[in-house]
Amino acid sequence: MKRFALILFPILASAQPQRLTLPEAVDLALKNNPRVDAARLDALASAETPTQIRSNFYPQLSANLAGSAAPDATRIAMQALQNPTQLSKLGAGLTVSQLVTDFGRTSKLAESAAFLNKADQQTARATRTQIVLQVNQAYFAALRAQAIQQVAEKTLSTRQTILDQVNALAENRIRSELDVRFAQVSVEEARLLLTQVMNERQSADADLAVAMGLRAPQRFELVEPDAGDTNNLDPAHWIDEAIRQNPEAEQRRYVLEAALSRVVAEKRAYYPTISAMASAGVVPTHSNLWVRDNWAAVGFNIGLPVFTGKLLSSRKAEAELRAESARKTLSDAENRIARNISVALLGIQNAQERVRVSQQLVERSQQALDLARARYDLGLSSIVEFTQAQLALINSEIQLSAARYDVELQRAILSFHAGTTP
Numbered sequence: 001m002k003r004f005a006l007i008l009f010p011i012l013a014s015a016q017p018q019r020l021t022l023p024e025a026v027d028l029a030l031k032n033n034p035r036v037d038a039a040r041l042d043a044l045a046s047a048e049t050p051t052q053i054r055s056n057f058y059p060q061l062s063a064n065l066a067g068s069a070a071p072d073a074t075r076i077a078m079q080a081l082q083n084p085t086q087l088s089k090l091g092a093g094l095t096v097s098q099l100v101t102d103f104g105r106t107s108k109l110a111e112s113a114a115f116l117n118k119a120d121q122q123t124a125r126a127t128r129t130q131i132v133l134q135v136n137q138a139y140f141a142a143l144r145a146q147a148i149q150q151v152a153e154k155t156l157s158t159r160q161t162i163l164d165q166v167n168a169l170a171e172n173r174i175r176s177e178l179d180v181r182f183a184q185v186s187v188e189e190a191r192l193l194l195t196q197v198m199n200e201r202q203s204a205d206a207d208l209a210v211a212m213g214l215r216a217p218q219r220f221e222l223v224e225p226d227a228g229d230t231n232n233l234d235p236a237h238w239i240d241e242a243i244r245q246n247p248e249a250e251q252r253r254y255v256l257e258a259a260l261s262r263v264v265a266e267k268r269a270y271y272p273t274i275s276a277m278a279s280a281g282v283v284p285t286h287s288n289l290w291v292r293d294n295w296a297a298v299g300f301n302i303g304l305p306v307f308t309g310k311l312l313s314s315r316k317a318e319a320e321l322r323a324e325s326a327r328k329t330l331s332d333a334e335n336r337i338a339r340n341i342s343v344a345l346l347g348i349q350n351a352q353e354r355v356r357v358s359q360q361l362v363e364r365s366q367q368a369l370d371l372a373r374a375r376y377d378l379g380l381s382s383i384v385e386f387t388q389a390q391l392a393l394i395n396s397e398i399q400l401s402a403a404r405y406d407v408e409l410q411r412a413i414l415s416f417h418a419g420t421t422p
Helices: 002-014 022-032 034-046 048-057 105-171 177-211 235-245 247-270 311-377 383-418
Strands: 018-020 060-068 089-101 220-222 273-286 294-303
Touching: 022 105, 022 177, 034 048, 034 105, 048 105, 089 294, 105 177, 105 220, 105 247, 105 383, 177 383, 235 247, 235 311, 235 383, 247 311, 311 383
Parallel strands: 018 220
Antiparallel strands: 060 089, 089 273, 273 294
């Protein structure tokens, strides 16, 4: 382990850390992560569906060119062509068709597609907030590892100083060789702690790099973000906020609205469909039996489903069942969001309490260490008592560092569940 540390330290010292703030990490993640672009493109694609459906409201214009050649008054007995009586001709024309009304079925289908597009937009927003949360988690984990590394480095420096002092006292026969051995053990323990902490720091930096979409691991010099506001911890306020703004809840609401519009559309499939048509053209080349060189005609069509083999009733039943399923899914999502908000608020309160207790523990541990140091200097206690007091202070400082960043991490989780993540 010592040989590993001797190899590792020069490598880490030669790597120049990159200065990084939390907003920079978030921006980099949103630019690099392909899931953001994939969700955005899916939303843009689904935005085209309402346009496709609404195209039925506009006139449909088509151009046609047709011709045939046959002896005059030829009649095809097998009727393979549409008109059994064939005349030589060449004709061209335009045909216009227009939906007059289908009693709102098409408009409801377009409305349903528009709601589904809004649901896809919320899915894209949810993807962004998930990535932001991942970056926050990795960033605060790296900050915590960075703070703990500073504690470990300070511990190693302090114990090395104590070892030098004990060595000097032992050479003057003021302290025993046993004290020197205990001091050496404490230095090696501090060095081992620093090695473990540096390994955790490297892992945290690697996780942060992955969260930002970087393939190669990098070292970062992280900047402390401004402390967030954690004064308002009223569950009712945050739950109401989350029900309104959480992207999952909004996505489920739009899916429900789309399903309800689909139900209305399937009910209106029983109604008639009225459309109008017009066609006009010319016949520049034709048989002598053809009486005009051009033509024009208008007409209308009323379609009414009479028997569809239970197709319409089955589609209506399916739409109603899917709407009810969407309603239940929305209710379940709101319940989960409320539960997640409550857990996040409890996490903030717990982390704040841990900060308060850890601060007191650090103060008490520092006082105990000062007393142990004074007793040891006066020869009233052994170095074991002194090193135990040092260990207690180290543990309390590590606990305080972890608790402080847990507050910020829980605040980020609360913002994620509440839908207020930028």
